[in-house]
Every structure is written in structure tokens, then in C-alpha cells.
Amino acid sequence: MALDLRLSQKQAQVMIMTPQLQQAIKLLQLGQMELVEEINQEMMENPMLELAPPPDSIEASSRDSVSDPEYDQTPAPAGAENDEFAELAGSTEKEVREEFDWENYLGEYSSAPSTALNVGSHENPEDAPSFESFIAAKTNLSEHLSWQWRFSALDDRDLVLGSAVIGNLDDDGYLSGSLEELAAAAGVEPAVMESVLKRIQELDPPGVAARDLSECLLIQLDRLGLGDSLAADICRHHLHLLGKKDMAGLCRALKAAREEVGSAIEAVRALEPRPGRAFNTNDSVYITPDVYISRVGDEYVISLNEDGMPKLRLSREYRRLLTSKEAEGETKKYLNDKLKGAAFLIRSIHQRQRTIYRVTEAIFKVQRDFLDFGVEHLKPLVLRDIAEELGFHESTISRVTTNKYVYTPQGLFELKYFFDNPINRFQGEALASESVKNRIRQIIAAEDPQKPLSDQRIVEILRGSNIDIARRTVAKYREMLGLGSSSERRQMY
Secondary structure: OOOOOOOOOOOOOOOOOOHHHHHHHHHHHOOHHHHHHHHHHHHHHOOOEEEOOOOOOHHHHHHHHOOOOOOOOOOOOOOOOOOOOHHHHHOOHHHHHHHOOHHHHHHHHOOOOOOOOOOOOOOOHHHOOOHHHHOOOOOOHHHHHHHHHHHHOOOHHHHHHHHHHHOOEOOOOEEOOOHHHHHHHHOOOHHHHHHHHHHHOOOOOOOOOEOOHHHHHHHHHHHOOOOOOHHHHHHHHOHHHHHOOOHHHHHHHHOOOHHHHHHHHHHHHOOOOOHHHHHOOOOOOOOOOOEEEEEEOOEEEEEEOOOOOOOEEEOHHHHHHHHOOOOOOHHHHHHHHHHHHHHHHHHHHHHHHHHHHHHHHHHHHHOHHHHHHOHHHOOOEOHHHHHHHHOOOHHHHHHHHOOOEEEEOOEEEEHHHHOEOEEOEOOOOOEEHHHHHHHHHHHHHOOEOOEOOOHHHHHHHHHHOOEOOOHHHHHHHHHHOOOOOHHHHOOOO
């Protein structure tokens, strides 16, 4: 069969997302701090965008006193409930001005940048010291050991060998490679590398550079003068029995009384199984809430977090330049494009804030009992419920609730937290799975540590509370809560 090329026409529907619509969707799924970074980046690239002066500044006062009829029009927004982002793309400068209430936007959805450090000045921000200058740098495990080894190394060759060992320690302080491999890479005998390793194990923190858990614990016991104790015997030969919490087995293996074994176990528990933990340089992640819910009387008030959100406005100088005779040809086309981009950005931010507000309001109409009484009264909720109420697509609700956090009287939560699958009850309305998890946590917290409850027993307790749940579901929720099985939770004495 011969192959040939032909031209044919076919009619099909294809969804094309304009760059403006893509930007609006991107802004919708950004968190508070990410949005501020995005706004700052747009301000660097678009000369039509500028920061509005604080309301109490001289510039703001002079602007209010000297009205510019050409650029100070603030009519009510037309079609404020319109959720189509792309309509503004083809607007002219005059249409852009009349389409949106910029001044109301500035007052309603933005706040002036603020800082907690009263250093430098607004006019000369470069004079202010950087934020990093107030934070002490953290020393990691490798730097801490290298500093000690420089004082302990016998010569340059010894320094290099020790550095090779230190460089192969993992974050917990254990040797990740074999001594044979390290010796071969350094071109020395394994016995030489073993000698270097033993000396590094004498450094701080105790237990560092061990090859396994047993060696790590024994190094620490040697430092405490307990190298020949019952605790050392447990670490050397019977860690598997300790892991299973088999007290009877330990007593038989050690041929010791229960009280003696108990004291030895306490000594082992006081040791650090991960010597490098104290030098872990993982920084804490700080969450800035996007929404605050506060109680005023018998009602709850929703307010958007506007701290640090830059106030944006269209640049008057560039807009005047656009309408003057100086702007012609490519210059006028460039300014027109930037004007449309700036106007659409401000409108998209406004739309984002309003959408987050509406979604939050709809969620807590359903979850009012959560605000009053806590997690146990969380109700089942899915994205479709909120999407149908607001007339949005489910993907829009998903974008709004992802990486957005709300501060409530019950604590700080991600908005997605309030969407939960239902757990049936024998009688009455279904419960949210998060509510059931909380009950499992409370049941395990109240159990006898020496006789922990099995998953089946937890199922029976929940069924006694009118909750229909399977044992495998209890096991899954228990693991999600980071709680061990009954054998793992059992205390030995």
C-alpha cells in the first residue's frame, strides 16, 4: 500500500487558554507569601504597576486634595460578580479605567507593606541590614566533626583519612559506606581506616560514626562507664528482644531478675539512637494564614489576611505618557500591552481574594459546629458540594483550597482539611473521617499502657458509640496518626 500526503479539513472544539487566563489561574492557587513574591516580580517587569502610597502619607493627601478628572475616576465596578477572567484582555485604556474600581480595590483588598524591624528608612532601603544578618548560622554535623578532627589529626595524611570518614556520615551520624571501600579509595589498609574510625568515634556527639545501632549505643555506654553492664549486654546481643518488648525473654536470656532488667532498659532508653539529630539543619516551615475567622458575639467574622500585601495601582506618569503625542508607534504599542497586563493582574488579584472569601464562607456554613465544638463535630464534605453551591467547577475549588490556610478559634488548618470522606453510623448522620481519627487517638491515649487495645477492640468501642467501621479502616487511620500496633505500644513494666 502506497503512502501519500493529503490535506483535509476537520472541525473540532478545542479549549485555548489565553496567557491572561493562565495567569489568573496561577494566582488563584498561590499561597499568601507566594502571591507577594509574584506581585513583586510583576512590578519589576511591568512599568505600569507601582505601589500606592499609604493612606496617611503626604502623597495620598495631596492626591485627594487635587483631583485629576482624567485619571481619578472611581465608578462602581461593572459586572462585579463576573468570574470570567479573560474579558479584559482586549480593553482600551479608557475601558480599563472605567471597568474597575481601582481605588476601592486598594482600600478593600490590600494593605501597605509593614516590617517588624524598625531599621533603615523608606527612602534608603539599602541602608537597612539584611534579615540574614540577624540570624546565627547553624553548624551542621560535618562542620562540627571537622573542626574537632583538625585538632586531633596526627598529620596531613591522617587529616585526609578522617575527612573521608566524616564525609561519608549520613544525617543521623552513621557511617553510610563500608570501611573496605573507604580504605580502597584512600589507598590504605582497612586496618588503618579502622583505627581512624575508632578515633573519630571518640569525638562529640557520643555515638557518632557508628556502623549500626548496636555499635552506636555501645559507644555511648562506654562513655558512661557502663561498657560491661547489663545494658551493654542488651545492646550487644538482645536488641531484637528489646524491640519486641519481650520482658520475659530478656530475663531468661540475661538470667537476671525483672527489676535489674528494668533498670538496664531505662539506661538504654536514655541513650540517643540518632547522634546527628541535634545538628539537623532543616529549617522550620512557617505558615502564614490566608484567612482569619474570629468570633464576635454569637457570630463568626471572616477576614482575609492582607499583611504585607503590596498596594498596586496603575502608574499615572506612564498613563499620561500613553495619551500624549510623545508615545507613538512601538512605544505606544508597548505601553498599551503593559497597561492591559497591569489591569488584568490587579483584577485577577481582586478576583482571587473574592473567590477565597466566598469559598471559605461556604465551607464554614457547613462546618459551623466545628468552630463551636471542635474536631469531633466535623461534618463530611466534598469539593462537589461547595462547587455546586457557588456555581464553580470542582477544579476551581481544589485550587482555592490547596496551600491556603485558615486560622480559626480551633487552631490553624489547611482549607482542604475540611473536605473529608464520610464514615457511616448505625443511626443518624455520617461522621467525617477526621472526627473518627480523633476518637481513635483519644481511645488509645486513655488505654492501659501495659495492656494496649487491639484494633478489633477499638472497633468494638467505636461501634458502641454508634460508628460503623471495619478493623482494616481502624488500622489505616491508626497508622496515619503515627500510632503503633498494640504490641508496639505495650510498655514492658
